[in-house]
Amino acid sequence: MRTATRPAEAEPFGVGVIVYRRRRTARLESAVFTVTLTTMWAVAVISAVATITHHP
Numbered sequence: 001m002r003t004a005t006r007p008a009e010a011e012p013f014g015v016g017v018i019v020y021r022r023r024r025t026a027r028l029e030s031a032v033f034t035v036t037l038t039t040m041w042a043v044a045v046i047s048a049v050a051t052i053t054h055h056p
Helices: 015-054
Strands: none
Touching: none
């Protein structure tokens, strides 16, 4: 039985692909979180401005 020096050699679609997909998923989750947070902040600011301008 031959031993591989790296997990990627032992399994072409093994650990390396899983780690890559996890990093990609983490980046996507981070981007979605940032967009959601920014959108919520913008809605809050617009709502506050609308409230201030409509109520003297």
